[in-house]
Amino acid sequence: MDAVRMLEDELRELVRRRGVDPRVEGHRIRTMIAEATLDYESRSLVSSLPPLEDPEAARQELFDRIAGLGPLQRLMDDPTVEEIWLNAPDQVYCARAGRSELTGIVLSEEQVRDLVELMLKSSGRRLDLSMPFVDASLPDGSRLHVAIPDITRRHWAVNIRKFISRAHRLDDLVRSESLTTPAARFLDAAVDAGMNILVSGATQAGKTTMLNCLSASIGARERVITVEEIFELQIPVRDVVGLQCRQPNLEGTGEIPLRRLVKEALRMRPDRLIVGEVREAEALDMLVALNSGLAGMCTIHANSASDALTKLCTLPLLAGENISRNFVVPTVATCIDVVVHCERDREGRRRVREILTVGSRVEGGVIETSTLFRRDAHGDLVLNPSADLEFEAFARRGLDPRDLVEVR
Structure with missing residues (x-):
């Protein structure tokens, strides 16, 4: 048995006897490790114990094994x-x-x-x-x-x-070249004006980071309720309550699904509702909430911004046979204002690929949309010159979107 393994066994017994919780008392664990290694080194000099070749590395390895995730x-x-x-x-x-x-x-x-x-x-x-x-x-x-x-x-x-967010605001995304300044100004104003935003993309495309950055534009006096399957969002707002789902117990009862959380969130006086991700029938409950005048944001897995809208029109149908597209499609059209589609390119860079604005008109079961920003052949996020720049939410605030997106 090597020296580190012998020390680990001694320390685990010492931790058990002293009643130390390694998960919350890391400083005590480090102190115990330092004392134990010094004692071990002095004993190894006068006995047949194997010596510690690198005491500093041994102390870190012991801490990782006892208070961390070992080799990971x-x-x-x-x-x-x-x-x-x-x-x-x-x-x-x-x-x-x-x-x-x-x-x-x-x-x-x-x-x-x-x-x-x-x-x-x-x-x-x-x-x-x-x-x-x-x-x-x-x-x-x-x-x-x-x-x-x-x-x-x-x-x-x-x-x-791991949640390693190097971006906390839309300006951070601009600095990382995930977003352009005009696009960031538009999104910042859209959030401030209470427009409902859908963030789409593939797995690991940066949807959660985008949602966190968008939430930084929420007003300081607004109350935010978040609902998620597992806590991931880090909303930089003072008045925020986070809710997560619960698994069933051993008897198969006690489960709290996302649909229940959306309904409970409406009883908590929210100014904003943020859904970590819609996957199934909870899309219906979210749309009903947004249709009541509540501002909100959420993420969804999709290949493009238009596919995200199509998927959001399909998921509520999972709620039951009495839900029809004749109700869902017009509701999506009136509830969702902006779709931000994120991607991860071949080099692993996460960036916004397109920003789509959603109209309230539906023709032949298809929602009227307008591409506001999109990546061109050179990979630059540019304004679509033919984009519709008339937004009722901006007009109520006295904002001119042409100034935001630098249209002269």
Whole structure:
């Protein structure tokens, strides 16, 4: 047994005896590790104990094992790593700047199970044969997803999506060249004017980051209610309440779905309703809420801005046979004002591909739309010269959209 493993066993016993919680008392753990390594080094000089080759590295490794996620902790601490996933104990991958790479980390099956159990401790969520999937939020805001056999072929599949947002406002997206200044000014004014915004894109396209940046334009006196499957949003507003779904208990009861959260949110005096993502029938409840005059924003998976509108017209039909397109399509047309479509290009850069404005007219079951900004052949986000620049919400505020988008 090597020196670090021997020290780990001693420290775990010491932590147990003193009743220290490694998850919340990291400073005490570091102190205990420093004292234990000094004691070990003095004992190794007069005994047959194996020496510590690098005491500083050993202290960090011990802290990672006892208070962190062991071998995965260095990836969690690395600010360039965006996501970590395990296909098998000896197949640990990570993504940097949108590009995936195989790490040199090798775990055992037992280590994987222990790490998952550790990560789920603070979430209150469970994983077993009756519930072979789990979505959970880690204390640092990262999102955990796990699937186990026999849903997977053999090994536990683990995904940790870290929330590393380098953008908190629309100006930050301009600096990162995800957005242009005219487009940012337009979106800022649209949020301030209470227009309803749909953010679309593929997985890892930056939808959540865009939603957070848009929410920074909400007025300081507005009350915001967010509803999500798992807490991910970080809304920079003082008066905000976040709600998340709940899994059923061991008896199969107690589940709180997203549809229920949307309905409960309306009883909490919201000025704004933000839905983390619409996937199913909760789209109907959101549209009903927005149709009542409440301002809101949400995200949706789609290949383009127009596809996002088409999908939003389809999802409410999942709510029941009594819901028809004759009701849904006109409701979407009157509820959604702007669609912002995000993409991740081949180099892994996240950027806005197009901004679509939505009219209230419906012809032949198709909603009238106008492309306001789009990427040209050179990859630049440019204003569409034929775009419709008449917006009732801006007119009520005395704003001229031509000034915002720099039309002379």
